[in-house]
Amino acid sequence: MTDYKMHLLICGGTGCKASESDEIKKRLNQLIHDLGLADEVQVVLTGCFGFCEKGPIVKVLPDNTFYVQVTPNDVVEIVEEHIVKGRLVKRLLYTDPTNDEQISDSKGMDFYKKQIRIALKNCGFINPENIDEYIARDGYQALGKCLSERTPEEVIKEVKDSGLRGRGGGGFPTGLKWEITKNVENDQKYVVCNADEGDPGAFMDRSILEGDPHSVLEAMAICGYCIGADKGLVYIRAEYPLAIQRLKIAIKQAEEYGLIGDDILGTGFNFHIELRYGAGAFVCGEETALIHSMEGLRGEPTFKPPFPSVSGYMGKPTNVNNVETFANIPVILNKGAEWFSKIGTEKSKGTKVFALAGKINNVGLIEVPMGTTLREVIYDIGGGIKDGKEFKAVQTGGPSGGCLTKDFLDLPIDYDNLLASGSMMGSGGMIVMDENDCMVSIAKFYLDFTLEESCGKCTPCRVGNKRLYELLDKITQGKGEEQDIEKLKELSVVIKDTALCGLGQTSPNPVLSTIKNFEDEYKAHVLDGKCPAGQCKSLLRYDIVEDLCTGCTLCFRNCPVGAISGERRQPHYIDQTLCIKCGVCYEKCKFNAITLT
Amino acid sequence: MTKIKTLADLRKMKEEAQSKIKLRENSANPDQVVQVKVGMATCGIASGAKETMKYFVEELEQEAIDAVVTQTGCMGYCYAEPTVEVKLPGKEPLVYGHVNKEKVHEIIDKYIKRGELVDGIIPVSFRTIDD
Numbered sequence: 170m171t172d173y174k175m176h177l178l179i180c181g182g183t184g185c186k187a188s189e190s191d192e193i194k195k196r197l198n199q200l201i202h203d204l205g206l207a208d209e210v211q212v213v214l215t216g217c218f219g220f221c222e223k224g225p226i227v228k229v230l231p232d233n234t235f236y237v238q239v240t241p242n243d244v245v246e247i248v249e250e251h252i253v254k255g256r257l258v259k260r261l262l263y264t265d266p267t268n269d270e271q272i273s274d275s276k277g278m279d280f281y282k283k284q285i286r287i288a289l290k291n292c293g294f295i296n297p298e299n300i301d302e303y304i305a306r307d308g309y310q311a312l313g314k315c316l317s318e319r320t321p322e323e324v325i326k327e328v329k330d331s332g333l334r335g336r337g338g339g340g341f342p343t344g345l346k347w348e349i350t351k352n353v354e355n356d357q358k359y360v361v362c363n364a365d366e367g368d369p370g371a372f373m374d375r376s377i378l379e380g381d382p383h384s385v386l387e388a389m390a391i392c393g394y395c396i397g398a399d400k401g402l403v404y405i406r407a408e409y410p411l412a413i414q415r416l417k418i419a420i421k422q423a424e425e426y427g428l429i430g431d432d433i434l435g436t437g438f439n440f441h442i443e444l445r446y447g448a449g450a451f452v453c454g455e456e457t458a459l460i461h462s463m464e465g466l467r468g469e470p471t472f473k474p475p476f477p478s479v480s481g482y483m484g485k486p487t488n489v490n491n492v493e494t495f496a497n498i499p500v501i502l503n504k505g506a507e508w509f510s511k512i513g514t515e516k517s518k519g520t521k522v523f524a525l526a527g528k529i530n531n532v533g534l535i536e537v538p539m540g541t542t543l544r545e546v547i548y549d550i551g552g553g554i555k556d557g558k559e560f561k562a563v564q565t566g567g568p569s570g571g572c573l574t575k576d577f578l579d580l581p582i583d584y585d586n587l588l589a590s591g592s593m594m595g596s597g598g599m600i601v602m603d604e605n606d607c608m609v610s611i612a613k614f615y616l617d618f619t620l621e622e623s624c625g626k627c628t629p630c631r632v633g634n635k636r637l638y639e640l641l642d643k644i645t646q647g648k649g650e651e652q653d654i655e656k657l658k659e660l661s662v663v664i665k666d667t668a669l670c671g672l673g674q675t676s677p678n679p680v681l682s683t684i685k686n687f688e689d690e691y692k693a694h695v696l697d698g699k700c701p702a703g704q705c706k707s708l709l710r711y712d713i714v715e716d717l718c719t720g721c722t723l724c725f726r727n728c729p730v731g732a733i734s735g736e737r738r739q740p741h742y743i744d745q746t747l748c749i750k751c752g753v754c755y756e757k758c759k760f761n762a763i764t765l766t
Numbered sequence: 767m768t769k770i771k772t773l774a775d776l777r778k779m780k781e782e783a784q785s786k787i788k789l790r791e792n793s794a795n796p797d798q799v800v801q802v803k804v805g806m807a808t809c810g811i812a813s814g815a816k817e818t819m820k821y822f823v824e825e826l827e828q829e830a831i832d833a834v835v836t837q838t839g840c841m842g843y844c845y846a847e848p849t850v851e852v853k854l855p856g857k858e859p860l861v862y863g864h865v866n867k868e869k870v871h872e873i874i875d876k877y878i879k880r881g882e883l884v885d886g887i888i889p890v891s892f893r894t895i896d897d
Binding site: 173217289291296305309372377435531 | 770882891895
């Protein structure tokens, strides 16, 4: 076994590579070799640290020294000072922007405090199919303690004091919901877990169920104890086969241990959990539609009140919470409401899991305290925009949310701030867009989704959204007129005000927020017949520059519709009436003789 | 499996489970017991985590390395799937990204057998509730 005394980790993420981390590695290796230290020091390339703003990063183990913005010219100093003489290269250390202090040990860096895993605490840590591993990590302790030592009132108070709000999107205080359901008198009540995660690009709930299913089961039983229910139902979409399989295994193991079932831990409390499968309709994430779907009826929402807490599943009081909300409960009860309420902002406590997707380097799951800014999420954790492109917008809240521009990058993320900015928390999908994304097309994409998913029960949603879609389609086809933008706004407001359920009331949000933040782009489509992002095919025009065309016939041979003509060695010509704007000629041309406008 | 009947039983059980995991870490041959966790959520499996796990089991067996290979959920680094956490006894666990068949060989050959780090480490960037 080679016994390296020291390791130098160099970031090999896209951002750091662009600023010569490969060259740094090469020079380090060379120098270490020249000094005869190759048996003692190893240089390793790592994945992205996420801290691309300060890249390239070099981290030294075992002392955890974290050097930032290292250039190939700094290599000699790092080796001679740090490795040979054991002295820190102070000028390359990270400086804490809040107090100007230099930090050498990366564990003390603010950057490491940006993520804290509560709902994801066991995800990627335990084997989800082995209940013993969950128990070793305090699993079912909260349930045991509640049943044996605390009254439902005390537990509800703790959840209320923690400030936990629903993570499914609405942000309703969880403790209050439990209290309301508890206070409704009835011989039968239900606990329902909403695992119908439907936002395009969101996968937080699936990951929790796949990685830590017991945390959700434990929390459901605790909720049952608090509100007086002996039955729990998980409504999960059938498209999540792995999550379903892991849930089934978890329920079976918990039943075998007697942690779910009759007379749990000898306390006389009974709680059974069953699964209900959804067919993947987006509207079934809405709680009344979800309940109807579980009852075997059409997945259509009904008017509230009555709220499910009064009359829900089978007409009985039903408490519906989202997966991530439940996953927070055992930790809150183990660590205490006070601990939890210290994390986050004044009105939004704790953390939120986000699924980062789109044009971002580190696509994945993150969990940050409420109040973290969008900039920190996108640049410090997400590693910035792919291919070094310009950030344009971030879409939060899925089809019900909105697009936020770079003006909002320093906005602290919480329920109220996002709502005030014209978007919403939603379930936690975050889709990042760059300069090549056309905002009209994005709005059209979401409308297309809502159209498909609309249940058709109320007219504003069924017909209104269709008309919105047609207007957007017309604009992307280059046939838009100036008054169409006004029409879009007016119709959006009417739909918001009159639709029956959350789906319809929020479906125009992507349209309104893109018009508000990117009106110029809409105008460019309508007035100038141009798509600034170059996405709307009908508005593109490919032309051959005569002077640059060599007449090689490559474009002519590749054009799928025969729109290009011309003699060999003579400039070619594109017939605009035949061109389908596929872009093949543009890609094939070796002489950059084709322009795109 | 026997049922857990009281909270005291559950607490005892937690201690047992914890010491079982500890035992795994401080076993009689600390140089040889290696723990490998493969991220097996949908994202991991879609990128080939099942094959990765199979290679690990087969290769470690062939090399007669005393190791425990388990599955776990999504570590959050979906851009670098399949992801694998390797913990050598007495050392901090390390996460490797993009672990395909070749990478499995490299990790076993260099890291597990010789203690050399392998390119492609994913730096940990979050705190846990116990920090």
